[in-house]
Amino acid sequence: MISDTLHHLFREKGFEMFPFQRECAEAYAAGYSGLLNAPTGSGKTLAVFGAFANDAVLHPQPGDNKHLLLLWITPLRALAKEMHRAMEEAVQIMGLPWKVSLRTGDSSSSEKATQFTHAPQVLITTPESLHVMLCKSGYSKYFSHLRCVVIDEWHELLGSKRGVQTELGLSRLRGLVPELRIWGISATIGNPEAAERVLFGSHTTRYKLVKAETGKKYEVVSIFPDSLDVLPWAGHLGLHLLQKTLPVIYNSTSTLIFTNTRSQAEIWYQRYLEIAPDLAGSIAMHHGSIDADIRRWVEEELKGGRLKAVVCTSSLDLGVDFQPVESVIQVGSPKGVSRFLQRAGRSGHQPGKPSRIYFVPTHSLELIEGAALRAAMEKEYFEDRIPYENSCDVLMQYLVTLAVSEGFEPESTYREVRTTHAYAQLEMDTFRELIFYLEYGGKTLHSYDEYQKIVKDGERYIVAGKRIALRHRLNIGTIVSDMAMYVKLQNGRRLGSIEESFITRMNPGDVFWFAGRPVELVRIRDNEATVRISNRTSGLVPSWMGGRMPLSANLAKELLVKLGEGARRERTHPEVSFLFPLFERQEEESIIPSEKEFLIEKLYSKEGCHLFMFPFRGRFVHEALASLLAYRISRRMPISFSIAMNDYGFELLSEKDIPIEEALEENLLGSENLFEDIIHGVNAVELAGRKFRDIARIAGMIFTGYPGNQKKGRHIQSSTRLLFDVLNEHEPGNLLIRQAYEEAIHYGLEENRIREALEEIRNSEIRIINVTRPTPFAFPIMVDRLREKLSSETVAERVARMKLDFG
Amino acid sequence: MWSGEHPLIWKDTELRFGIDKSLFIPALKTLVLADVHLGKAAHFRKEGIPVPQDLLFENLGRIETALSLSGAKTLLFVGDLFHSDLNYEWTYFEKFRAHFAGVDFVLTRGNHDILDEEHYVRAGVELTESCPLGENIEVLHDMPGEGNPEVLYICGHVHPSVRLRGRGRQALALPCFRWRENKLLMPAFGAFTGRYSEKPQAGDRYFVPVADKIVFFAAS
Structure with missing residues (x-):
């Protein structure tokens, strides 16, 4: 009706x-x-x-x-x-x-x-x-x-x-x-x-x-350089092609330029103003660090059709419709099909007209992703969303919430909680353990203990005091919040906020790009960083972690297909054909693996012995695979590895020679004891420790402070880490510690994808190529400075070969 | 426990570094511990944060081991013996203290040591701002600015650690003793204390407890 x-x-x-x-x-x-x-x-x-x-x-x-x-x-x-x-x-x-x-x-x-x-x-x-x-x-x-x-x-x-x-x-x-x-x-x-x-x-x-049947069509257009040499082998900024995006901006009512990190957005915005000064006043920037008022203003202007272009990050992925947006530009890999489609969908709201999205590669090999994205979108090959289950931290927070307001009765609350998907399998024992933990703060009881959180009042549990209740209410909002710090000018005007991990690495006097201009750090006090506008233009480039998302399995699969086409020199997509010279260069030094081959490149440098392997399955899978192989090699002999990876492959580096041929013969790639080996190999403690940060915050184990008196993020981080180490050692069965390990392995490592990758590698012909210099495939991995470690030597053995770090 | 391999000799007094992060001065039969932070776990628990209670017993156990192995007659805490307001861990500490009637317990006050004086008196801990050991050594919680160049100042407070780097891009950070000019900075002894790493300066000497050894590094 x-x-x-x-x-x-x-x-x-x-x-x-x-x-x-x-x-x-x-x-x-x-x-x-x-x-x-x-x-x-x-x-x-x-x-x-x-x-x-x-x-x-x-x-x-x-x-x-x-x-x-x-x-x-x-x-x-x-x-x-x-x-x-x-x-x-x-x-x-x-x-x-x-x-x-x-x-x-x-x-x-x-x-x-x-x-x-x-x-x-x-x-x-x-x-x-x-x-x-x-x-x-x-x-x-x-x-x-x-x-x-x-x-x-x-x-x-x-x-x-x-x-x-x-x-x-x-x-x-x-x-x-x-x-x-x-x-x-x-x-x-x-x-x-x-x-x-x-x-x-x-x-x-x-x-x-x-x-809803919308019948919308999408078109992927890659932006090509005049010649392949213009693009670097490694990099993530993509500035080489910025000039080439200008025609798109001039010919569209409004254009959104998506970048993967905030720093990248800052740099692109700045560079647009330098090379196209006529855009001043009609180009703006939008990302999560910019003050909410300014962001709102940008959104209004965009809606009103008063902006020609906005450089943005995922901050504009969602949300309100911007009718005037006619074109969308994606700088660098979008890492997944769904995200790319979501962004493409921000343009071309006229019915019947296709939404056009331009792809700007930031390094040469990345160009092939343009082809992979086009193929994946045509097949509507979207990523899965894996729901969380049995998260003790969220349930703990929820129980305290109920205790704070009207109290809760355990039996009926248990039944109600079990009607959700997340806790459908929750055992009564686990639920009881959780309540016991909230009530007594641990397994052992000492007579002097002053622990308090919730207490029993008749049939119901209520919160133990006003202070606990107040702190709980303040803590609830923290489920998503990053450690952020306000950035303001000396006159008190707020410019936005910035990740604390970034700002605390800087010293007063350092210059960085923020909110579209170079600013100099004056001081950091409490939760505020005071800056002044600087005239220095050779600013330090902020490096946020946002760009380190892994390539999705779906996109990775398409990528392999396109690479195969390239190896056979099939002109299936313009991106593939354009990369022929790069493929030739790769083949001069090494090979391009066909679908039946798996490539390992071995290189000696003054740093030691490098092994590069190329499964093309995304950063996370590579991290786990690399650690697994490093662990298995390290069981044969005392050896220390440094590990680097990107979305295409990974590197094992050791100062000693890595006996890869022998290791392969001894079943390096076997699936036996895979799970145990991964846990040992990936430094599960480290991963779980990272997961524990959020878990502790959500479960209310860490208090982030009263309004106006926030604890410093770094302080919170170090105290969560300390708490993790202590619990890990003294209460390994602790519910939240167990959860941290489960999250690390189940959600962080994607065991199934690793098993699958190993199997495919085992079934392919392994080609070990000795190279004398890094190949186009290996180079981007080798220059990555953010590395994981794995060692089977004792701390004493390792320390014996070390020097003081003056960095 | 206290290696004779890399001692620090200051005006004829030998100081030995312990693999448990303690410092022992044989000639004075004095054992020195920095930043034990007892009471921290209970302090957290009072705020609804369930830190394990065994930490207290781990800390006390390590102190007991160091005392009996060294045969020290004086136990000197370089500040931050107790983390916070009074809580039940102090009661345990009092009982623990009573077992060592033949040992003098001395505390040079740290920023965390905020209990009323009567508690220290009752426990049998002598409280002082700074404690001279002979003529040429002085112990206090926080580093003095310059001081007397003839005197070695032994301090805590910072919880220092040192960053090490090796070939093949290996790296580690470990708690350490740092000797710079006339100042010796001690690592935190307590099990629940965290640490802080800083840049080495030319002339710094580091003594790093690694497993069963003290490893020595000099910054040139």
């Missing part, structure tokens, strides 16, 4: 109602929950919000206008704001007496208090803010008239711990309101069945799947 009110809304907005929008409204009115598969810019918000409004008009309840009816959860604050505006407008057009409110970390405390005492009918919020609301006593009454909760951009939350947080929130709301409708909105992913299973858990069984 479609009401006149909804028809009126579509008419006033000047839209035709698409079949999927009608489908949503009808399913909703018939009492169904649902999952809508639709890309950005397809009218998905209107579809689901319309469905809710339509039903509310058709089936009014007494007192509707006094209660909260719709909770709209979105992963991004920026999106929340946009939704707010759109829904307010829709409510006005429909002539409904509803109040639409926004609640995020940015909302003032008086605003939040009013929202709680005088409920709006529609509330837009984030997963974290929902949990902060669950910390308030009286929340169960507040949500008791809720009709619908919508999870927007569900694919973004899925596969993250915020997704788990969302699942728990949903199970609680479902527990409060049995007739609640749950609607998700998701883009296409490789494993759509997971989106469905995880959203609905076992608590929601009456739901419909709706798909």
Whole structure:
């Protein structure tokens, strides 16, 4: 049933109602929950919000206008704001007496208090803010008239711990309101069945799947240099081709230029201004470190068609539609098919017109990714999103949340938590252990102990004190936040924020690019870095870690196919043909492995013996494979390795000769004891230690400080590391330590991909080539300075050959 | 435990470095420990952070080992003996102290040592700001600016570690003793303390406990 009110809304907005929008409204009115598969810019918000409004008009309840009816959860604050505006407008057009409110970390405390005492009918919020609301006593009454909760951009939350947080929130709301409708909105992913299973858990069984048919076409165009020599063999900035992107900008209404790191965005923006001064005033920059006000301004200008170009990072991947954007440029590898498509989709909103995306390689071999991306997109070969399961840290945080507000009763909470996908397999014993841990802080009990967190009060657990409660509320938002530090000018004006790990490596007087200009660091105090505008242009290049994402399995597979075409000199794509000279160069020194071959290059330099291997399977798989092989070699003899990798291959470097032929004969690539060998090889302790940082923060083991008195990120990091070392040694069975190891191996290492890679290598012909200088394939790996270590020598043996490090 | 291989001789007094991060002065029968930070685990637990409680016993056990192996008559803590406000770990420490009636316990006050004086008195720990050992050595928590060039100052507070580098791009960071001019900086003895690595300066000498040895490095 479609009401006149909804028809009126579509008419006033000047839209035709698409079949999927009608489908949503009808399913909703018939009492169904649902999952809508639709890309950005397809009218998905209107579809689901319309469905809710339509039903509310058709089936009014007494007192509707006094209660909260719709909770709209979105992963991004920026999106929340946009939704707010759109829904307010829709409510006005429909002539409904509803109040639409926004609640995020940015909302003032008086605003939040009013929202709680005088409920709006529609509330837009984030997963974290929902949990902060669950910390308030009286929340169960507040949500008791809720009709619908919508999870927007569900694919973004899925596969993250915020997704788990969302699942728990949903199970609680479902527990409060049995007739609640749950609607998700998701883009296409490789494993759509997971989106469905995880959203609905076992608590929601009456739901419909709706798909929006958009019929949109995409076109991938690589930007070529005049000749191949112009491109370097290694690099990640891509500035060599910047000039070539100017025609795209001039010929489009608006262009988005996506880079992989913030530093890269800063440098590209700067260089555009240098070589095309006429763009000044009509080109802007947008990334996560730039102050929110400036970002908002950029978004407004972009929407209004007043900007010719915006250099950005993943900060503009999601969210609001920018109608005037006609072209999209991707600088460097997008690392995955889904991300590339998402970015491509930011352009060309005119119906029937293909979305065109330009690919700018940053080094010569990367050009082949242009061909791989085109092939993968044609096949709609999207990546999977792997949901988290049994995360003790998120559950611990959630239990304390419940303890802070209305308390929780263990039996019924256990049953409710098990209705989510994340905790469907949670054992009662584990759940009890978790509560015991929260109650007593460990396994052993000493009479003098003053540990406190939650205590039993009759049948229910409640929080142990006001201080613990306050700290918990402040900690909830930290599930995603990086350690960030504000950057401001001496007059107090804020420019944005920057990763602490970067800024603390610098000394006062150092110059770096920030917010589009060179600035000089004056001092760092508390959580603020004070800078002054500098005239020095030879600035230090900031290096953020953002670019170190691994290539996805899907893209890697396509890449191998394209490389095979190149080896056979097939002119399948312009990128492949263009690279022929590079392939020839590679063949002068070495070979290009065919699909049946696996290449190992061996090189002696003054640093020692280098082995390069090229599985083409992405950085993470290479890291694990390299460590595994290094470990297996190191079992034969005492030897120390330094390991480097990129998305195409990896390097083992040792000052001693590496006996690779002998090792291969002794089953170096075997699958026996694979899991154990990986755990030993990859320095699982180190990986788990890194995972533990977030786990400790989420589980509330580390307190990040009161507002205005934040602890320094570096201090927090070192104390989490210390905590990990101590627990790892003294309580190896600890739930959170166990979780850290599981996350490191399951999510970090992707054991299956390693097994698969080994098997394929074993089944191919192994070609060991001695080279006298680094080849085009090996060079980019060799120059990577960020390295892992592996050694079978004792610390004493290694120290005996070392010198002081004056760096 | 205290290698005779790389001693530091200051005006005829021999100082020996321990692989357990302690310092022993045989002539004075004095054992020196820096930054033990007892009470830190309990302090965290009070704040709802479940640090294991065994840490206390590990620390006390290591002190006991060092005392009995060295036969020291004086145990000198170079500051930060106790991490925080009073908590139950101090009670255990008092009991532990009582077992060593023949040993003098001395503490040169560190920034963390904020208990009321009566607690130190009751436990039998002599509290002082700085402690001379003979005429040419002085022990205190935080490094003095210049000091008397004839006097060796033994300090803690920083929790120093040293970064090492080898061929094939190998690297390590290890807790160490650092001797620079007339100052000797000690590594933190406590098991739950963290560390700080800094750039070596020309003339620095490092004594690094590695497994069962002290390894010596000189920065030139």
